[in-house]
Amino acid sequence: MKRFSVVYTWRPSRIGVSEGLNVLLADLVKGLGVLGIPVRIYTTSRHKGGLEAMLQANQVPQTAFEIVPIIEGSLSLDWYYGRASRPRRRSRLLMRLSRFMRRILKPRSMLRSLSWMLDLSRSNIALKIWPLFLVIILTLPVVVVLLPGLAVMAAAALGGRWIGRKLRAAVSNVRGRTSKRLINALDRATSGRNKQISINTVFTYLSESVYRQECERLARALQNVEDDTLFFPAAFDGHLIANLKSKKTVVVFPDAVTAVFPTRYPANDFMSLLIWNVKRSVTAASGLICYSEFSKSEQLMRLLSGDNRDRKITVIPQGFYVDAAAEPISSEELNSYVRNYLPDLGDLPRMNFGHFEYLIYPTVDRPHKNSLTLIKAGEVLIRKHFLDIKIVLTSPGATPDVIDYIRDKKLHRDVIFMPSLPIKVLNTMLEGAAVTVHPSLAEGGDIFNFSRAVSNGTPALLSNIPVAREMFDRNGITKQTYESWLFDPFDADTLAGKIADILASRSAWVAQQKAVLGQLSSYRFEDMARRYYEFYCKV
Template sequence: MDEAIFMKQKICIVLAYSPTNLLSNQGILRLLLSLVKTEKFRNRIVIATACWSHRQLKEVLLEAKISLTDIEIILSSRVQPLTITLFSIIYKFYNRLKRKNINKKGRFQQALTKISSHLPKFAAKNFIFLIISTPISAIICTIKATILIYKQIKLVATKKLKLNNSGTQQVYPSEKKTKKDKILKKLKNVKNKLQITKSIKLHIKTIYNHIKTSEFEKLIKKINRRKNIDICYVPAAFLLDVHSIKKPVVLAVPDIVFLENPTLFIEETYENSYSHHTIKKNLASKASLLCYSDYVKTSHLIDPYKINKDKINVIKHGNTSLSQHLKNNPIEILQQFQKEKLNHDTYLSNYHLPSMKFLFYSSQVRPHKNILNLIKSYALLLRRRFINVKLILTGNLERNKELSDYVLKNRLQYDVISFYDIPDEVLAALNQCAICAVNPSLFEGGFPFTFSEAYSMGTPSVMSRIPVVLEEIEDKKLQELMLFDPYNIEDIADKIEWAIHNREELYQLQKPLYEKFMERSWEKVAGEYLNYFDETAAREKASHVH
């Protein structure tokens, strides 16, 4: 590694993702890779990340054809803490207990709950407690599950005993009350089931957060000690608290989506509350802010938080093409993916992919991505309008109960297909083979990447009529043909159906829009980023002089 090269690097990108995040699925990272690959960023980048993300980061960089010799990586620790490995196992164990239930808590169970609630606090302060808290948490959870099983067996045994009693018994008022109580008890059991699931998840996420905080504190200390770093770029406001970074900071705020759709985030999970709290703290810091659209600048930053407009810069996305990832025949790429990754699926492993006609939506499963409405509109097309196509998604539907239950209930499990965690080559192949790309999102911080990705592969798109889209599409005719109301199932289905029957016409109508985006090369966008970084660093330096 050439030390002379690394002394020239002055921009530190801070990637503070948790141990449970897959870097390959982060849309923010794809944007960063497009910047890092440009000549303007060459030999100017340091990436700081937690130790648990190191292997994934190297894989993502290599897949993007970025040489590891051109980039220095700063890790929070040399070796991943044993606790991360242990907690990953425990986290999976807890998830298996989602459907478990506990009845009314006795004193013993209350004591267990009290101990488990204090574990994260002690674990954060002392490494020994951090190690000990993992098996203790597992033991507590096992004991609770055992109590639950015992009570359920006892309940079943009692019920069978009553049924086996010979003769017809007279039902007294007290017994009628007992039967009513049983019904109420069953309802309470359902409530308890939800409560214990939330409690377990909350406890694990709390401990994970304390581990994250400890590792990120180490990471920030390393960044602060580096003399060759002029500025830090944090690509998302929810990742970590930037107050302790002693370098000038540019903080990206792609959006604050819960302001746009608060009801989608009404469930108060630790993850949500932590993210919201971190965003608010960071917005109050001295960091310079960056977003991707004028709408977010005004509606998410200036209006609700009264942030000075001079503190915010808007840099729109560059054009995203997937053509460079498609080196072979797309059908052959998909067949290879089928052979290697879908061999466990009895349906997909034998499906004749060359004959598959499908719609495509590339996105993670998140509340504002509006996947349920897309599936509902697809079901309408399939079952009522008899349009025989599949729907391929890249989100993991199995992790979302509402989506997976809807698919199974409506017998769509062979029609709505999830290709999760796919490489860029497969993403390019899917975009080229799709009849149409669909983006039903309720909100995005910048114009959706899905449009350019699909168009670069010869596929038209239909998408939601949302503010960032209307900022870019001025042609009223094109708006009418390709945009739909994301809350209206019929409208989504109408636009998709028209696109299926008029694919080539829509593709030609969208050509001027794509050519407009092509004018924003990533080299040009990289120059805008560098100018903003340099201005921020110079302004910070001048403030210290005065």
């Protein structure tokens, strides 16, 4: 039997057990295991630990897969993503230093030349360490030139305005026209864009350059494996996929919200890199899998043109959950998963789970996930309907608009964050919830929060988006049956009214949705895995 070979290169800072793409990969591996199909996952040494933890948390049997760390991961990227996950404090001095550095650290060409040296691993560090010393020696004169400027900023930060003015004048005389011409030349080297580049932009660009170096090393290693076809669970590794010249590649195109909402989400540096990688992936892939017809026709086709549209593309819907009864978990253990995202507003009291009602939204918060509408609806229920109810979000982070709204409306004790819950804990939380609400503006395929909630005896409300309607229509559920389960994702007041209606007749909603789940459950993750494997073998 042909082996199903997966390449997994998600970056450690984004590895989360509740991340949708990770959950779907875990369910695919479980389904292939049930079918007796061997699975090998190629990755790097820096991903291995997080990958194992993710599969274990999603209850994938260890006998169902084999992990092969085919190269040493870049130590530089481990440092960078570890740094990005830690909270940072910004002093006034650092803010002034940041503004100063924006004038200096502009040339992308200079950063690109550093990426090869910074792609360090245990196997190449001896070879590459000497150029770093050379760079340090060569940059010493530049540092000497910058020292007067740093002295100016330090003097200003310490309140020495008079000294600062004197030093500023001295620096201006020292630098003169030569330094100004140098800075102007560096400005022109930044891809022709007249804009300031922040320190975060520099790190983002530099980390991406190092990541591409790592991808090229990984591609060279993958060229030598015996597998003729490689499976990528997401289309985010364009540089890697494009470098696999001698292999056939099957790539999952999950979704591209920027293709549907181009004006709602501005294309910052990270998003531009993401879309660039997605475009390169779908163009280079031998075969493409979409989760829904909507994702294929309305999103994927916007990224493909001409002959590229004739490649092998298939739609394979996600399977439906029919989970076993949730295990009882103590309130004390549930409290261990609660995180305080607003420590400036004080400590959180111990939550007495089982003695209050709550709404739950299993998600990873991003702008298109639209958590804010649910929080606004919760506020209406609390302050207009006078209900003692809380909102539980499983996101390992929160968007700025969500944090600002919680702070402004003093909802920090009504919105509970429980990030990256293991599946057994998530099922327990779903079973105890009053309602599961999914207010997302866009998804790539079927909304598995519906089947997961209903199988645990909790009614579900879904935003009225195309993939939600497609999920029911494709399985023969009439519009009259499911229409009342959908809501306008921009209308918090109407959502609050629907939730209040469910709370008044919850058992009737559960009975109706369980009958529908009985129809949906004939298509399981084993069926999904079988279709993946058949397409994988055919490409």
